[in-house]
Amino acid sequence: MTLYEAIFRRKSIRKYRDTEIDPKLLEKIEQYGEDAVGIRPEIRTKWKILKGSDKRLAGLFLVKAPYYVVLYSEICEDYRKNAGCLMEQLVLYLHTKGIGSCYQGGARVKHEDEKELEPVMIMAFGYPAEPLERSYEDFRRIELKKLVTIRGAFGKVQRKLLEAARLAPSAMNRQPWRFVSSEDRIHLFVKKPGKLGYQTQQDFNLFDAGVALSHMLVTAED
Numbered sequence: 001m002t003l004y005e006a007i008f009r010r011k012s013i014r015k016y017r018d019t020e021i022d023p024k025l026l027e028k029i030e031q032y033g034e035d036a037v038g039i040r041p042e043i044r045t046k047w048k049i050l051k052g053s054d055k056r057l058a059g060l061f062l063v064k065a066p067y068y069v070v071l072y073s074e075i076c077e078d079y080r081k082n083a084g085c086l087m088e089q090l091v092l093y094l095h096t097k098g099i100g101s102c103y104q105g106g107a108r109v110k111h112e113d114e115k116e117l118e119p120v121m122i123m124a125f126g127y128p129a130e131p132l133e134r135s136y137e138d139f140r141r142i143e144l145k146k147l148v149t150i151r152g153a154f155g156k157v158q159r160k161l162l163e164a165a166r167l168a169p170s171a172m173n174r175q176p177w178r179f180v181s182s183e184d185r186i187h188l189f190v191k192k193p194g195k196l197g198y199q200t201q202q203d204f205n206l207f208d209a210g211v212a213l214s215h216m217l218v219t220a221e222d
Contacts, residue, residue, distance in 0.1 A: 001096045002096070002222065003089070003092040003093065003096065003221075003222070004164075004218050004219055004221075004222035006092040007092065007164050007167055007218065007219070009095065009133040010091065010133070010134075011132075011133065011134045012101070012102040012103070012169065013101060013128045013130060013132065014102055014130070015128065015129040016063075016064070016065045016066055016126040016127065016129055017126065017128065017129045018066055019127045021126070021127070025097065026067075029049070029069075029090070029099075030047055030049055030069075032089075032090060033047040033071070033090045034047060036086045036089045036090060038082040038083070038210070039078060039085050039210065039213060040077075040078050040081075043079055044073070044117065045071060045072060045073045045082075045086065046072040046073075046117055047069060047070070047071055047072075048069070048072065049067060049069050049070075050069070050070065051066065051067060051068075052064065052065050052066045052126075054068075056109055057104075057107050057108070057109060057110065058110050059106045059107035059108050059122075060106045062104060062106070062107050062124075063102050063104060063124045064124075065102070065124035065125060066126040066127075067124070067125050067126050068107075068122055068124050068125070069090070069123050070109060070119050070122050071083055071119070071120050071122075071123075072114055072117035072118060072119050073117055073118060073120045074116070074117055079120070080120060080206035080207045081206050081207070081209050081210035082210060083121055083207060084121070084207040084210020084211040084213070084214065085211070085213050085214040085217065086210075086214075087103075087121055087123060087211075088168070088169075088210070088214035089214050089217075090123075091123070094125055095132070098127070099125055100125065100127070100128035100130075100132055101124065101125040102123065102125075103121060103122075103123050103169065104123060104124055105171050109122070121207060139167055140173065141166050141167060142166070142175050144166050147162070147166055147179055148162055148179045148180070148181055149180045149181070150181050151182045151183075152182045152183035158181050158186065161186065162179055162181065162186065162216075164218070165177070165179070165212040165213070165215050165216050168212040168214070169208075169211060170208035170211065171201075171204040171205075171207075171208060174191075174204075174208070175208075176190055176193075176205040176208055176209070177191070177208070177209055177212050178191065186216075188209060188212065188213065190205050190206060190209045
Protein backbone atom coordinates (compact mmCIF):
# COMPACT_ATOMS: atom_id res chain seq x y z
CA MET A 1 0.00 0.00 0.00
CA THR A 2 1.22 3.50 -0.84
CA LEU A 3 0.86 6.63 1.28
CA TYR A 4 -1.66 7.92 -1.26
CA GLU A 5 -3.79 4.79 -0.93
CA ALA A 6 -3.66 5.12 2.86
CA ILE A 7 -5.41 8.52 2.62
CA PHE A 8 -8.59 6.72 1.50
CA ARG A 9 -8.45 3.93 4.12
CA ARG A 10 -6.94 5.26 7.33
CA LYS A 11 -9.04 5.99 10.41
CA SER A 12 -8.27 6.93 14.00
CA ILE A 13 -7.66 3.90 16.22
CA ARG A 14 -8.62 4.12 19.90
CA LYS A 15 -8.19 0.49 20.95
CA TYR A 16 -4.79 -1.19 20.79
CA ARG A 17 -3.28 -4.59 21.39
CA ASP A 18 -0.56 -4.73 24.01
CA THR A 19 1.93 -5.95 21.41
CA GLU A 20 5.45 -4.64 21.06
CA ILE A 21 6.69 -3.27 17.76
CA ASP A 22 9.99 -4.70 16.56
CA PRO A 23 12.82 -2.33 17.64
CA LYS A 24 14.14 -2.16 14.06
CA LEU A 25 10.72 -1.03 12.83
CA LEU A 26 10.57 1.55 15.63
CA GLU A 27 13.89 2.89 14.38
CA LYS A 28 12.47 3.11 10.85
CA ILE A 29 9.40 4.93 12.17
CA GLU A 30 11.51 7.49 13.99
CA GLN A 31 13.80 7.90 10.98
CA TYR A 32 10.82 8.35 8.66
CA GLY A 33 9.64 11.21 10.83
CA GLU A 34 13.07 12.78 10.77
CA ASP A 35 13.29 12.49 6.98
CA ALA A 36 9.78 13.82 6.25
CA VAL A 37 9.68 17.22 4.53
CA GLY A 38 7.14 19.80 5.66
CA ILE A 39 6.11 23.14 4.22
CA ARG A 40 9.04 24.88 5.95
CA PRO A 41 12.06 22.52 5.96
CA GLU A 42 14.19 25.10 7.76
CA ILE A 43 12.08 24.89 10.94
CA ARG A 44 13.86 22.85 13.61
CA THR A 45 11.87 19.82 14.78
CA LYS A 46 12.47 16.74 16.90
CA TRP A 47 10.62 13.44 17.33
CA LYS A 48 10.47 11.44 20.54
CA ILE A 49 8.84 8.00 20.93
CA LEU A 50 7.54 7.09 24.39
CA LYS A 51 6.24 3.74 25.60
CA GLY A 52 2.79 3.66 27.16
CA SER A 53 4.37 2.37 30.37
CA ASP A 54 6.45 5.56 30.59
CA LYS A 55 3.63 7.41 32.40
CA ARG A 56 4.97 10.78 31.22
CA LEU A 57 1.80 11.75 29.42
CA ALA A 58 -1.37 13.22 30.86
CA GLY A 59 -4.50 14.82 29.50
CA LEU A 60 -8.22 14.59 29.05
CA PHE A 61 -9.40 11.66 26.88
CA LEU A 62 -5.87 10.25 26.59
CA VAL A 63 -6.12 7.03 24.60
CA LYS A 64 -4.37 4.05 26.18
CA ALA A 65 -1.77 2.83 23.70
CA PRO A 66 1.52 0.91 23.77
CA TYR A 67 3.40 3.81 22.14
CA TYR A 68 3.19 7.56 21.70
CA VAL A 69 5.19 9.91 19.53
CA VAL A 70 5.75 13.55 20.42
CA LEU A 71 6.63 16.11 17.75
CA TYR A 72 8.59 19.11 19.00
CA SER A 73 9.21 22.29 17.04
CA GLU A 74 10.77 25.69 17.36
CA ILE A 75 8.20 28.46 17.64
CA CYS A 76 8.09 30.59 14.51
CA GLU A 77 5.79 31.52 11.64
CA ASP A 78 3.93 28.52 10.19
CA TYR A 79 5.34 26.09 12.76
CA ARG A 80 1.95 24.55 13.56
CA LYS A 81 1.08 24.06 9.88
CA ASN A 82 4.52 22.58 9.31
CA ALA A 83 4.04 20.20 12.26
CA GLY A 84 0.67 19.04 10.93
CA CYS A 85 2.17 18.36 7.52
CA LEU A 86 5.01 16.32 9.06
CA MET A 87 2.97 14.28 11.52
CA GLU A 88 0.26 13.29 9.03
CA GLN A 89 2.95 11.87 6.74
CA LEU A 90 4.03 9.67 9.65
CA VAL A 91 0.38 8.70 10.27
CA LEU A 92 0.05 7.49 6.68
CA TYR A 93 3.39 5.68 6.84
CA LEU A 94 2.30 3.83 9.99
CA HIS A 95 -0.91 2.77 8.28
CA THR A 96 1.05 1.21 5.41
CA LYS A 97 2.84 -0.92 8.05
CA GLY A 98 -0.41 -2.14 9.62
CA ILE A 99 -0.05 0.18 12.60
CA GLY A 100 -2.92 2.34 13.87
CA SER A 101 -2.68 5.85 15.27
CA CYS A 102 -4.74 8.56 16.90
CA TYR A 103 -3.97 12.25 17.47
CA GLN A 104 -3.97 13.28 21.14
CA GLY A 105 -4.75 16.98 20.96
CA GLY A 106 -5.51 17.35 24.66
CA ALA A 107 -2.43 15.49 25.89
CA ARG A 108 0.70 16.98 27.42
CA VAL A 109 4.12 15.76 28.50
CA LYS A 110 4.76 15.80 32.25
CA HIS A 111 8.23 16.63 33.53
CA GLU A 112 9.31 18.05 30.19
CA ASP A 113 13.07 17.86 29.61
CA GLU A 114 13.14 19.51 26.17
CA LYS A 115 14.12 23.15 26.73
CA GLU A 116 14.47 24.72 23.29
CA LEU A 117 11.54 23.21 21.36
CA GLU A 118 7.80 23.13 22.08
CA PRO A 119 5.75 19.91 22.00
CA VAL A 120 3.22 20.65 19.25
CA MET A 121 1.32 17.36 19.00
CA ILE A 122 1.24 13.91 20.59
CA MET A 123 0.03 10.83 18.75
CA ALA A 124 -0.84 7.37 20.10
CA PHE A 125 0.12 4.38 17.96
CA GLY A 126 0.40 0.61 17.98
CA TYR A 127 -1.11 -2.54 16.54
CA PRO A 128 -4.90 -2.13 16.50
CA ALA A 129 -7.45 -4.11 18.53
CA GLU A 130 -10.18 -2.93 16.13
CA PRO A 131 -10.44 -2.75 12.32
CA LEU A 132 -7.54 -0.72 10.95
CA GLU A 133 -9.30 0.53 7.84
CA ARG A 134 -12.59 1.99 6.67
CA SER A 135 -14.21 2.24 3.29
CA TYR A 136 -14.33 5.45 1.28
CA GLU A 137 -18.08 5.66 1.91
CA ASP A 138 -17.50 5.76 5.69
CA PHE A 139 -15.73 9.14 5.61
CA ARG A 140 -17.95 11.82 7.11
CA ARG A 141 -16.75 14.96 5.40
CA ILE A 142 -18.21 18.09 3.86
CA GLU A 143 -18.88 17.77 0.13
CA LEU A 144 -16.10 19.06 -2.10
CA LYS A 145 -18.39 21.60 -3.80
CA LYS A 146 -19.03 23.23 -0.40
CA LEU A 147 -15.31 23.49 0.37
CA VAL A 148 -14.02 24.90 -2.91
CA THR A 149 -14.59 28.13 -4.83
CA ILE A 150 -13.64 27.61 -8.48
CA ARG A 151 -12.17 30.42 -10.54
CA GLY A 152 -11.19 29.36 -14.02
CA ALA A 153 -10.49 25.85 -15.26
CA PHE A 154 -11.05 22.95 -12.86
CA GLY A 155 -9.71 19.63 -14.09
CA LYS A 156 -8.71 16.17 -12.90
CA VAL A 157 -5.50 17.39 -11.21
CA GLN A 158 -7.25 19.99 -9.05
CA ARG A 159 -10.03 17.56 -8.17
CA LYS A 160 -7.58 14.82 -7.17
CA LEU A 161 -5.55 17.16 -4.95
CA LEU A 162 -8.61 18.67 -3.27
CA GLU A 163 -10.40 15.36 -2.74
CA ALA A 164 -7.36 14.11 -0.82
CA ALA A 165 -7.36 17.31 1.25
CA ARG A 166 -11.09 16.93 1.92
CA LEU A 167 -10.52 13.54 3.56
CA ALA A 168 -7.90 14.87 5.98
CA PRO A 169 -8.66 14.39 9.70
CA SER A 170 -9.14 17.42 11.93
CA ALA A 171 -9.84 18.18 15.59
CA MET A 172 -13.49 17.33 16.36
CA ASN A 173 -13.85 16.82 12.58
CA ARG A 174 -14.31 20.59 12.19
CA GLN A 175 -12.64 20.64 8.76
CA PRO A 176 -11.52 24.25 9.25
CA TRP A 177 -10.25 24.71 5.71
CA ARG A 178 -11.68 26.23 2.56
CA PHE A 179 -10.09 26.44 -0.89
CA VAL A 180 -10.06 28.71 -3.91
CA SER A 181 -8.95 26.92 -7.06
CA SER A 182 -7.66 28.93 -10.02
CA GLU A 183 -6.15 27.66 -13.24
CA ASP A 184 -2.58 27.35 -11.97
CA ARG A 185 -2.77 27.29 -8.17
CA ILE A 186 -4.88 26.39 -5.15
CA HIS A 187 -5.28 28.75 -2.20
CA LEU A 188 -6.01 27.36 1.26
CA PHE A 189 -7.82 29.45 3.87
CA VAL A 190 -8.25 28.61 7.56
CA LYS A 191 -11.54 29.44 9.26
CA LYS A 192 -11.40 32.01 12.04
CA PRO A 193 -12.40 30.50 15.41
CA GLY A 194 -15.11 31.89 17.65
CA LYS A 195 -14.22 33.92 20.73
CA LEU A 196 -14.57 30.97 23.13
CA GLY A 197 -11.18 29.26 23.42
CA TYR A 198 -9.92 31.30 20.48
CA GLN A 199 -6.20 30.61 20.78
CA THR A 200 -6.52 26.88 21.43
CA GLN A 201 -8.91 26.40 18.54
CA GLN A 202 -6.74 28.53 16.27
CA ASP A 203 -3.72 26.40 17.16
CA PHE A 204 -5.62 23.24 16.22
CA ASN A 205 -6.96 24.84 13.03
CA LEU A 206 -3.46 25.72 11.86
CA PHE A 207 -2.19 22.22 12.67
CA ASP A 208 -5.16 20.75 10.79
CA ALA A 209 -4.38 22.96 7.79
CA GLY A 210 -0.94 21.35 7.72
CA VAL A 211 -2.58 17.91 7.77
CA ALA A 212 -4.66 18.85 4.71
CA LEU A 213 -1.56 20.18 2.97
CA SER A 214 0.18 16.88 3.73
CA HIS A 215 -2.53 14.99 1.84
CA MET A 216 -2.07 17.33 -1.12
CA LEU A 217 1.70 16.86 -1.01
CA VAL A 218 1.40 13.06 -0.94
CA THR A 219 -1.13 13.17 -3.78
CA ALA A 220 1.08 15.43 -5.90
CA GLU A 221 4.00 13.03 -5.44
CA ASP A 222 1.79 10.08 -6.36
